[in-house]
Amino acid sequence: MPPIGETSELERINQVIAEYGNNQSALIPVLQQVQEVYHYLPEEILTYVATALNLSPATVYGVATFYAQFSLEAKGKHVVRVCDGTACHVRGSTPVLNAIRKKVGLTAGMKTTGDRQFTVETVSCLGACGLAPAVVIDDRIYGQMTPEAVSIVLDELMKEVD
Amino acid sequence: MSANNNTAVQAATLTINGRPVEINGEKNLLEVVRKAGIDLPTFCYHSELSAFGACRQCLVETEDGRILASCSVPADPGMKIKTHSPRVQRIRKVALELLLANHDRECTTCEKSGVCKLQDLAQRYGIDEVRFGKRDQKMPLDLSSPAIVRNPNRCILCGDCVRMCKEVQGLGILDFANRGASMVVTPAFGRDIADVECVNCGQCAAVCPTGALTVKSEIDQAWAAIYDDSKTVVVQIAPAVRVAVGDAFGLKPGEISLGKLVAALRMIGIDKVFDTSFAADLTVMEETTEFINRLRSGAQLPQFTSCCPAWVKYAEQYYPDMLSNLSSCRSPQQMFGSVAKRYYTKELNIDPKDMYVISVMPCTAKKFEAARPEFSNDGVRDVDLVLTTQEIAHMIKEAGINFAELEEDSLDMPFGFTTGAGVIFGVTGGVAEAVLRAANFLLTGEELQKVAFTEVRGLAGTRAATVDVAGHEVRVAITHTLGEIKALMEKIRKGEEYFDIIEVMACPGGCIGGAGQPGQNTIELRTKRSEGIYRADTRMQLRKAQENPLVQHVYDKWLGQYGSHEAHEALHTQYSGRSRMPGEGISIMQGQSQGEKVDVAVCVGTCCFLKGSTQMLADLTELIDQSGYADQVNLRAAFCLENCAGSASVKVDGKIIGGLTAKKSAVVMQEIMAALRNKKAKVEA
Ligand code: SF4
Ligand code: SF4
Ligand code: FES
Numbered sequence: 039m040p041p042i043g044e045t046s047e048l049e050r051i052n053q054v055i056a057e058y059g060n061n062q063s064a065l066i067p068v069l070q071q072v073q074e075v076y077h078y079l080p081e082e083i084l085t086y087v088a089t090a091l092n093l094s095p096a097t098v099y100g101v102a103t104f105y106a107q108f109s110l111e112a113k114g115k116h117v118v119r120v121c122d123g124t125a126c127h128v129r130g131s132t133p134v135l136n137a138i139r140k141k142v143g144l145t146a147g148m149k150t151t152g153d154r155q156f157t158v159e160t161v162s163c164l165g166a167c168g169l170a171p172a173v174v175i176d177d178r179i180y181g182q183m184t185p186e187a188v189s190i191v192l193d194e195l196m197k198e199v200d
Numbered sequence: 201m202s203a204n205n206n207t208a209v210q211a212a213t214l215t216i217n218g219r220p221v222e223i224n225g226e227k228n229l230l231e232v233v234r235k236a237g238i239d240l241p242t243f244c245y246h247s248e249l250s251a252f253g254a255c256r257q258c259l260v261e262t263e264d265g266r267i268l269a270s271c272s273v274p275a276d277p278g279m280k281i282k283t284h285s286p287r288v289q290r291i292r293k294v295a296l297e298l299l300l301a302n303h304d305r306e307c308t309t310c311e312k313s314g315v316c317k318l319q320d321l322a323q324r325y326g327i328d329e330v331r332f333g334k335r336d337q338k339m340p341l342d343l344s345s346p347a348i349v350r351n352p353n354r355c356i357l358c359g360d361c362v363r364m365c366k367e368v369q370g371l372g373i374l375d376f377a378n379r380g381a382s383m384v385v386t387p388a389f390g391r392d393i394a395d396v397e398c399v400n401c402g403q404c405a406a407v408c409p410t411g412a413l414t415v416k417s418e419i420d421q422a423w424a425a426i427y428d429d430s431k432t433v434v435v436q437i438a439p440a441v442r443v444a445v446g447d448a449f450g451l452k453p454g455e456i457s458l459g460k461l462v463a464a465l466r467m468i469g470i471d472k473v474f475d476t477s478f479a480a481d482l483t484v485m486e487e488t489t490e491f492i493n494r495l496r497s498g499a500q501l502p503q504f505t506s507c508c509p510a511w512v513k514y515a516e517q518y519y520p521d522m523l524s525n526l527s528s529c530r531s532p533q534q535m536f537g538s539v540a541k542r543y544y545t546k547e548l549n550i551d552p553k554d555m556y557v558i559s560v561m562p563c564t565a566k567k568f569e570a571a572r573p574e575f576s577n578d579g580v581r582d583v584d585l586v587l588t589t590q591e592i593a594h595m596i597k598e599a600g601i602n603f604a605e606l607e608e609d610s611l612d613m614p615f616g617f618t619t620g621a622g623v624i625f626g627v628t629g630g631v632a633e634a635v636l637r638a639a640n641f642l643l644t645g646e647e648l649q650k651v652a653f654t655e656v657r658g659l660a661g662t663r664a665a666t667v668d669v670a671g672h673e674v675r676v677a678i679t680h681t682l683g684e685i686k687a688l689m690e691k692i693r694k695g696e697e698y699f700d701i702i703e704v705m706a707c708p709g710g711c712i713g714g715a716g717q718p719g720q721n722t723i724e725l726r727t728k729r730s731e732g733i734y735r736a737d738t739r740m741q742l743r744k745a746q747e748n749p750l751v752q753h754v755y756d757k758w759l760g761q762y763g764s765h766e767a768h769e770a771l772h773t774q775y776s777g778r779s780r781m782p783g784e785g786i787s788i789m790q791g792q793s794q795g796e797k798v799d800v801a802v803c804v805g806t807c808c809f810l811k812g813s814t815q816m817l818a819d820l821t822e823l824i825d826q827s828g829y830a831d832q833v834n835l836r837a838a839f840c841l842e843n844c845a846g847s848a849s850v851k852v853d854g855k856i857i858g859g860l861t862a863k864k865s866a867v868v869m870q871e872i873m874a875a876l877r878n879k880k881a882k883v884e885a
Contacts (some may be wrong), residue, residue: 048786048837049818081389082786085839088388089806094372095388095396103377 047075055090062091065101069108078109114150114157119174123163131171137185141192212277229270230258238283241321243409244358245271249367252359256295261285293325301332304353310411317409344394346571347564348405348413355385355412361404370683373398397517401510401706402564402715415564415716419595421585422558426469431556435465436536438476439626440562440711441589443732448593448718449603454728456736459608464596474615477622479536484621484745486771487529488638489763491701495672500525502699505631507531509569510706514682520777521807528772533559533566534575537582538770543758552580559586562714574773588716617750620743627733628680628710629656632703636667637744643670651743659709662688680705785838793831798875800833800852805840807847812862819865
């Protein structure tokens, strides 16, 4: 596993903590910073934050799990979100999803590939029903996807990965 | 003038169900309603915790048709409320039904059956059907703790445990996580409770209204030992048990029922029944000897008491730098176990493994203490099993014994003879008072006339007194609950307070308020039990530990002098810091070289963090980068290197470097270079 705590990253978190004077009101801004720096909230960093803010780790964990904006799972380098809202579902989002999962090598129950390159999720509605079925990869939206089309998009990405 | 007087004298009132009720400074409407003799149901209200307002049971209806949660509103003069209007009743019932829908309703197999608030209310409100679906997914039980069992399937999310652990114990081990339908009460990161900083005090279980948090039952092991003919089963009864066990059998709260308990234990089949208060007398002699040695030398003061295992674990986790201030004395429970297995077995001419020592304790943390590795010899535990007062009451019921009607029986000898000093260990202030009763004598050889040190008594959270001990002005502090000691420690560390001796008990009221005791753990009940303990003390023929002839006998025969080498072997112990969180910490750099690498860990745990270790870590990273050896170094931030007394600390290839500050990264870098040279030299050789 690659290091999760380059000091420069830990420092960015320390800065936010210092800004609030090690005050408990810093918790949410600090968590936002952690999320931004690491793309998720690693347990070790949350324990560190708890120590620094004089909160119990359980309280920090509680806040971290309450807000949907925070993720406690490590995400891959590329995040693929497949819309499974009504419109997309009807127009075949499930085969698209299955094709993506197969392509990147995810087995049942897994969301992120072992090499941390891809995370595949479903979302309830992307608000792009006109493009159904829609897939968002790293903030770029791809409309009217089919298993074949999405496979080509992923091929491109995987080339970059190598 | 007179008009003014009149209004001042006339108490404010409000109207409850058409009857006027006085308001006398109650902190909320609910307290006034209860004072008026109406038992409004509650799950999430506990008079010693903050109001939460979630369970919707304490509802009342106002004159103008508003529905209020009475726990969360002040009692305003002139208010007119109804406590069981049809609307209130209906809402209350639906709320109850919703709670039941999410609750594992297998009451017959639940430990709390019969003392469960949820069950009680369902009965009171005649809930004969639950219209909402059942929770289909079962969550796993958490059996990791030696003290308590968590069954999340029975949790109604009232948050009582969360607030108890946070507000009273200052720990916050449990909290709400997730939201909506997947909300749970859990330790951090969904871990097992034994893998976090829980100190096993059990107070969360004592307030849980359902069977979601219960005391771990070990009754089966006790029966097995009793029916094992090869074992001599020896029981010790803790001081606080005698004023609480009667509660489980409908006796008056605070009534001393030691004699009945002894009789019941004999009927159950226990071979020898002794009193932990005897061992407490022994503790007084050792702990006072230790204290006057410290007082004479002036070193390592304050001395903290160490008989509460929840406090000991708490100190190991949060004050690892002050562990040498803890009395090295084992607790009375463990002193008893040690004396029984080391010496009493010789007297009986049996092998220690054929003696089975059971403690009857008010406490769940004692289960953890008895299992600590330092209290075993060759795999034989000094105390084989700890049963709480609740569990022993359960066994007595199981055996069909009519406890209330029993004739009193007396304890066995030699460990059944105790003084008042050993008995008051059961209540907050008792250990300090017992030490004060002995200190003058041990210092000068002269006995004081004074026996009762009432200045250290009472149920206030933290109490302080200055007591003259043979010319020394001794500053004594007594605290109970861990939240109180946390606050006091802060003052001591800042130099705002100074004490010579500090008694710490984790449970409210001391052991009488232990989580293993039967009954609702309220301040009223604790007051009754405290009175019972002091009553027991005054009834004793002897009230000072140094007067106990059988304690003297133990010294003469086996231990020698107070504080002797033999006494240290048998009756003392040592402590070590505990890392608060498991895990490797945060990996900062990982050397990519194929060859040998130097492992460097910078502590960012509380003590080191406060000394600026994160700044040092940042500087160190830069230094390593610049050195050109980054590929040969693994660097991580650790949560505790267990060197808190010498913080800030860094570990380089297993070697601890302490006493560092924010600016000392260069020192560490030198060590890293030295370690690298070492490695190279080894490879070349
Ligand atoms: S046993 Fe004590 S420390 Fe552990 S969670 Fe319960 S209240 Fe907190
Ligand atoms: S475990 Fe018990 S006290 Fe804690 S929230 Fe659940 S029901 Fe309430
Ligand atoms: S006691 Fe008032 S809402 Fe629970």
